Amino acid sequence: MKQLRALALLPLMASPALAEGELKLYHWFEYIPQELVDKFQSETGIAVTIDTFDSNEAMLASLKAGKIGQYDITVPGDYMVEIMAGEGLLDTFEPAELPNFGNIAPQWLDVPFDPGRKSSIPYQWGSTAFAVNRDVYQGDINSLTILFDPPEELKGKINMLDSQGEVLALASIYMGMPQCNTDRDQLKALMDMLLAAKPHWASFGSDTAKDVLVSGDAAAGMIYNGFSAKARAEGANVEYAYPKEGFVVWMDNAVLLRDAPNRENALKFLNFLLDPENAGTLTNYTAYTAGVTGVEPFLTEEIRNSPENNPPADAPNGSFVAVCDEATQKLYDAIWTNLKK
Amino acid sequence: MAGAGPSGKSGKDAAWAPLALPLMLPTWAVIGFFLLLPVLLMVVYSFLTKEFRGGVIWEFSLAAYDQFFISRGLFGDEPASIEWTYIGIFWRSLWQAAVATGLCLLIGFPTAWFIATRPPASRSIWLFLVTIPYWVNLLIRTVSLKFLIRDNGPLNEFLMGIGLTSGPLPLVNTNLAVQLGLFYSYLPFMVLPIYAAVERYNFALSEAAADLYASRWRTLREITLPVVKPGIIAGCLLVFIPSLGAFLAPDLLGGAKTFMIGSLIDEQFKGSQGNWPFGAAISVILMSLVLLSLLFYARAQRSQK
Numbered sequence: 001m002k003q004l005r006a007l008a009l010l011p012l013m014a015s016p017a018l019a020e021g022e023l024k025l026y027h028w029f030e031y032i033p034q035e036l037v038d039k040f041q042s043e044t045g046i047a048v049t050i051d052t053f054d055s056n057e058a059m060l061a062s063l064k065a066g067k068i069g070q071y072d073i074t075v076p077g078d079y080m081v082e083i084m085a086g087e088g089l090l091d092t093f094e095p096a097e098l099p100n101f102g103n104i105a106p107q108w109l110d111v112p113f114d115p116g117r118k119s120s121i122p123y124q125w126g127s128t129a130f131a132v133n134r135d136v137y138q139g140d141i142n143s144l145t146i147l148f149d150p151p152e153e154l155k156g157k158i159n160m161l162d163s164q165g166e167v168l169a170l171a172s173i174y175m176g177m178p179q180c181n182t183d184r185d186q187l188k189a190l191m192d193m194l195l196a197a198k199p200h201w202a203s204f205g206s207d208t209a210k211d212v213l214v215s216g217d218a219a220a221g222m223i224y225n226g227f228s229a230k231a232r233a234e235g236a237n238v239e240y241a242y243p244k245e246g247f248v249v250w251m252d253n254a255v256l257l258r259d260a261p262n263r264e265n266a267l268k269f270l271n272f273l274l275d276p277e278n279a280g281t282l283t284n285y286t287a288y289t290a291g292v293t294g295v296e297p298f299l300t301e302e303i304r305n306s307p308e309n310n311p312p313a314d315a316p317n318g319s320f321v322a323v324c325d326e327a328t329q330k331l332y333d334a335i336w337t338n339l340k341k
Numbered sequence: 342m343a344g345a346g347p348s349g350k351s352g353k354d355a356a357w358a359p360l361a362l363p364l365m366l367p368t369w370a371v372i373g374f375f376l377l378l379p380v381l382l383m384v385v386y387s388f389l390t391k392e393f394r395g396g397v398i399w400e401f402s403l404a405a406y407d408q409f410f411i412s413r414g415l416f417g418d419e420p421a422s423i424e425w426t427y428i429g430i431f432w433r434s435l436w437q438a439a440v441a442t443g444l445c446l447l448i449g450f451p452t453a454w455f456i457a458t459r460p461p462a463s464r465s466i467w468l469f470l471v472t473i474p475y476w477v478n479l480l481i482r483t484v485s486l487k488f489l490i491r492d493n494g495p496l497n498e499f500l501m502g503i504g505l506t507s508g509p510l511p512l513v514n515t516n517l518a519v520q521l522g523l524f525y526s527y528l529p530f531m532v533l534p535i536y537a538a539v540e541r542y543n544f545a546l547s548e549a550a551a552d553l554y555a556s557r558w559r560t561l562r563e564i565t566l567p568v569v570k571p572g573i574i575a576g577c578l579l580v581f582i583p584s585l586g587a588f589l590a591p592d593l594l595g596g597a598k599t600f601m602i603g604s605l606i607d608e609q610f611k612g613s614q615g616n617w618p619f620g621a622a623i624s625v626i627l628m629s630l631v632l633l634s635l636l637f638y639a640r641a642q643r644s645q646k
Contacts, residue, residue, distance in 0.1 A: 184416060203597060
C-alpha cells in the first residue's frame, strides 16, 4: 500500500517563515503533492514544514519519545487514531471550528476509531479484499470463499497478505463473527477454518502481493485495492472483488495533535483538506479515495472510473480492523502463531 | 571472538608492555559497545514485562520464557504442558540450516580444492570469480533466484523445452527453494576457509601416503582431511549460524507460510502487536544454543589433542 505513495519524488521543502506563522506537519513520505502544499502557502501565507515517517508505529514511538508538542498535525491510520487518543496524544476541535466540516462524507463521520470526528478528519481511504486472475478463473468472485474455500482452479495458487490484523479480520468477516471476539467455540472454529484453508495458499506476502499477481506466481491474492489497480495497470488480467460477506477498509486521517504549537494554522489546514477541490488534487496524486463529498468533478478520468476505487452499488460496508484489548489480542496472536507454526 | 593474548614478556616486547593496556583500550571499547552491550541489553529485555503494542515495562518477569516453553492451551486455562510450537520452529530452522550447510560443503569443498590446486597465478582469478555474485545485494540475489525457479521462469521453461518435464517443477514456495536460497547466499563462506586450509596443505604428504600404498580414499580420510578439518569446520560454522537466523530466503523463496526463527523474532518487534521481551527471549535461546554447540566443539577439539 505504501508503495503507491511513491508516485513522484518531490523535495520536502521548508520555505522561509512568512508573516502568518507556520505549520508543522508530521507525515508519511510522499503522501501529499507539492502543488497542494504550495497552494495552501499561497492562500494563507502560512509556511509549511514537513517531517516524514514510514510506519504508524514509528510515528507513535517518535511522538511518545518527546516529539509531541513539536508538530501540529499528523496522519495516522484508523486503528492508530484510537491508540493515539488512548495515549492522550490528540487535541479535540469543535465542528464549528472547521467551516468545511460538513463536507466529510456521511459514512465517514461517525467512525469507530473516532466517534463523531472530535480529533480527526478523513485523509484517504481504501479497501482490502482480493483480486483474481480472470485468465485462470472465470467464475463468480463475489464471495470470500475464493480465499478461504477456493474453487479447484485456484487451489494452491493464492497469496495472502502477511499481516495478522488484516487476515484475521477478513477471516472473521467470512465466518460472520465480530472482531475482538472472546467466544471460545467461535474462536476455535475460526482457527479450524484457517488451518483448513492454509493448504490452498501458496504464500504469504504483503510487499509482494502485487508482484505475484503480475508474474503469475499467484492466480488470486488478498490485496489492497490500490495495489490491485497497479497490477492491472502492469498488464495482469485481474479483477478486484468487493465480496458480499464484507471486506476490510483502512483509512488514514489527519489529526490535531496535543500541544500543537500552531493550533489555529492547523485548523486552517484541516479545513483546507476538506475542500473538495483540494481533496480531489490529493486523490489524483495518491490514487486512493477521498472521504469528502463533492470531489468527483475534480478527479481525473482514470481515478474517477477505476473499478478498484468504486465499489458496486450493492456492495456491503467494509469493516475497519478493530483494536482489541490486551487479553483478547493474545488469543488472536495465538491463532496467528498456530496458523504459521 | 579471538582472545587478546597477554603481551609477550620476551626482551624485545618488554618495552611495549606498559603501553599494552592503553593500546588495547580502543579494541575493548569497540567490543564492549558494539558486542557486549547489545547482547546484555537483549538478555535484560528478555526478563522484562511486555508493554502492550511494543516496548517494555521495567519489571522483572519470566513471562517470555514461560511462553516459549510452557503451553496452557489457546485460552490459557488448561493444565501446563510442554509448548511444542516454538521448539518445532527451532527444529525446522535447524534442519533447514543443516541441509543448506551440507549442500554448501558438497559443492564448496571440491570448488575450494580445485582453486587451491591451480597454479598460484590463476588462483586469485578463480577466487575473484567466486566473489563476483556477492557484489550484488542479498535481497536482489534472492529475488533473482525466485525469478529463475518460478513456474514460468527460465529453468522450468528450459526443462519443459527439452522435454525433461511435462509440467513446471513446483520449486518456488517449497522448503527446497529455501535451502537452495540459503546455499546460494552463503556458499563463499564455505569455499574461502576451506580454500585457505587446502592451500596450506603440503601435497607431498599425499604422495608419501601413495608411496606407502595407501589407497586414494584412505589418503584423503587419514592424511588430508585431518589437516584441512579446521577449514571445513570454520566453513560449516560460517554457513550454519547465519542460515539459522535467516529470514529473507524463507520469506521470499519459501512463501513465508511457516515461521522460521528469524521471522518469528522479526514478528515480535514489528507491527503493533509486538512482544519485545518474547523476541529478546527467543534471541537469547538461539544464542545460547549456538554458544553451547561452539563450546562443545571446542571441548571436543581439546580432548582430541
